[in-house]
Amino acid sequence: MAATQHTLRTAATIARMEWRLEWRQGHQLAAVGLFAVASVYVAFQASDQRTSASAWTAMLWLVHLFSGFTAIGRLFDRERSQVRRYLQWTAAPLGLMLGKLFHAVITTTALTGIVLGAFVLFLGWPVGIESPGKPGLLILGAWLGGLSMTTTLVFVSAVASQVRGGSGALGAVLGLPLLIPQLILATRLSRGALGDEPWTMLVEYPLFLGALGAGTATIACILFPYIWRE
Amino acid sequence: MKGGWNWIWKGSSIALLAYVILRGFSTPLQPGLVSATPSQLTLEEHTLTLLAVGQPFARENAQASDFELVLRSGDQLLATVLTDVQPHAATAKVRIPSTLPSRALDAFLFTPDAGTLFLGNACFVEDAAKGDIPTEFRAQAPAEAAPKLGFSFPYQPNIMESIRNLLWHVPMWFAMFFIMGLGFVASLAQLRTDSVKWDLRAEAAVRTGVIFGLLGLTTGSLWARWTWGAWWVSDPQLNGALVTVLLYSGYLILRAALGEDDRVGRLAAVYNVFAFVMLVILLMVLPRYTESLHPGKDGNPGFNSYDLDNSLRAVFYPAVIGWGALCYWMYTLRLRMNRIAYSLLSR
Known part of the structure; x- marks a missing residue:
């Protein structure tokens, strides 16, 4: 009981600390936002003026994927330094992981908002390009797809951050193949949400995405203590 | 006699594979x-x-x-x-x-x-x-005569002579599952005991498994070209297979990146456990719930029961055992290399 409380308190503290640091060092948050918006602008310039629904989803997920990498890939960077020593003595590993996951979920939610907003601003609202779509399902899919990518990325960046003298490239190399299933599900869901199918045909995709996200988060929580132990 | 059992199972696996190759290529196909x-x-x-x-x-x-x-x-x-x-x-x-x-x-x-x-x-x-x-x-249905074909492989539309690939493609994936499962168990034991001997086993298993995964992809791609008309199609089973092989290549890259770090065993084991869980999800769970061209979605992932008749079974089961034994043999060789390298490096 005391251990659980300690874990939960650690989680809350870590999440709060992450947020404060993000706000104080505003440049990192701004960097992610800038990356997302600039990528959308590149997509806008590259796509001519008329964007088809499938091109819209393809670009949405490319931008979402790489923004996710820049946002989550550096999640454990601070733990490369002496901070790691300190946290190893004071924090419960599971609590640390939960705090990081919580922080990643908040970041991804904000990122989904930024990416979708930028897409609508530059490339137009896709619903109605080819058929009356399902905007609610599109937004839900973007969010859930982002979340299920994020939980995997948290795990991968936790592993990659253990490599001494490693760079962010290793996280990308390890992470990309792991994200293909999530991306396949998410792009199918988005295409379906922009198409004619009734939403009952698509309901399995959000369920799968949610299950994948929850599953990878659980495995990450179970395995993290082994990564963390010196 | 020391090592007698080793000679028996290694010799049997070669004999089985020789039988599979000879029988697999010499058996005629039923007319269709x-x-x-x-x-x-x-x-x-x-x-x-x-x-x-x-x-x-x-x-x-x-x-x-x-x-x-x-x-x-x-x-x-x-x-x-x-x-x-x-x-x-x-x-x-x-x-x-x-x-x-x-x-x-x-x-x-x-x-x-x-x-x-x-x-x-x-x-x-x-x-x-x-x-x-x-x-x-109109016509009346004539009396059917029982076929007198001897030992022959069944004719399947589209698949035709390429049905012989069943003796290569499917057992190779079975062998890959088997050896990756072994690696998974070794990694779990590594996490429990933190002992290097399990890490050497896990590394050997994954390295062998990646080879069999690549062989499975190659034979599958050849088969897809013949039956579906393209070297690669976007299909849940194929996506899962490719991602699995990429995932385990990531394992080898992670090990290489960690280099001489003394935590390499534990971190690699963590990644391997994660990778095996993803393998089960990707190859056993997801393809069952989405539409797939690949046979065997319901039940066994390799084939449907109606694809196999007795003549095919007589060669397919030896092929499964033969490839599995060869895979395990390759694993033991790699394990010996790992052990020698470790003892030389830690002297």
Whole structure:
């Protein structure tokens, strides 16, 4: 009981600390936002003026994927330094992981908002390009797809951050193949949400995405203590 | 005798694989119809030619009267008159009535020695009205003769001679599952004991498994080119297979990146456990819930029960054991290399 409380308190503290640091060092948050918006602008310039629904989803997920990498890939960077020593003595590993996951979920939610907003601003609202779509399902899919990518990325960046003298490239190399299933599900869901199918045909995709996200988060929580132990 | 058992199982695996290769390539394929020309028919008399592959279904100089060709439309049979029968072809005259229950015609070729050959949707009649076949056009179903083909592989439309790939592609994936499962267990033991001997095992298993995964992808790609017409298609089973191989390549990259770090065993084990869980999700769970061209979605991931008959089983099961044993043998070799390298480096 005391251990659980300690874990939960650690989680809350870590999440709060992450947020404060993000706000104080505003440049990192701004960097992610800038990356997302600039990528959308590149997509806008590259796509001519008329964007088809499938091109819209393809670009949405490319931008979402790489923004996710820049946002989550550096999640454990601070733990490369002496901070790691300190946290190893004071924090419960599971609590640390939960705090990081919580922080990643908040970041991804904000990122989904930024990416979708930028897409609508530059490339137009896709619903109605080819058929009356399902905007609610599109937004839900973007969010859930982002979340299920994020939980995997948290795990991968936790592993990659253990490599001494490693760079962010290793996280990308390890992470990309792991994200293909999530991306396949998410792009199918988005295409379906922009198409004619009734939403009952698509309901399995959000369920799968949610299950994948929850599953990878659980495995990450179970395995993290082994990564963390010196 | 020291090492006697080793000689027995290694020798048996080579013997089994030799048997599989010889039997797999020398066994003839049962005859099957592949095409009917012309495939578009009009309401008149036609000369219909059916072509077959596999073993010959008729001897040279066979009598056409011993054979019978019947076309099926809906649930009614349309009579034809066979004029010529060759080892791999049959020619028949057929008159198309003006009314048919269905415009698609299935062909049944009754043979005295090779059983009944079937070709679904052999031809289409464009301008037939819907209705019963008039009685003078009807045929009675002839008596079916039991096939006398000897030991032969079953004919499957589209797959045809490439059914022999079943003895390579499927056992290679089985071997990959098996050795990755071994690696998973070794990694779990590594996390529990933090001992390097389990890490050496896990590394050897994954390295062998990646080789078999690549072989499975290659044989699968060849098969896809033949049956589906493309080297690669976007299909849940194929995506899962590719991601699995990439994932385990990531394991090897992670190890290489960690280098001499003393935590390499534990971190690699963590990644390996994660990778195996993803493998199960990707190859066993997800393909079952989405549409797939790949056979064996329901039940066994490798094949459907109706794809295997006894002749194929007689070669397929030895192939599974043979490839599995070869895979394990390769794993033991790699493990020995790992152990020697470790003892040299830590001296």
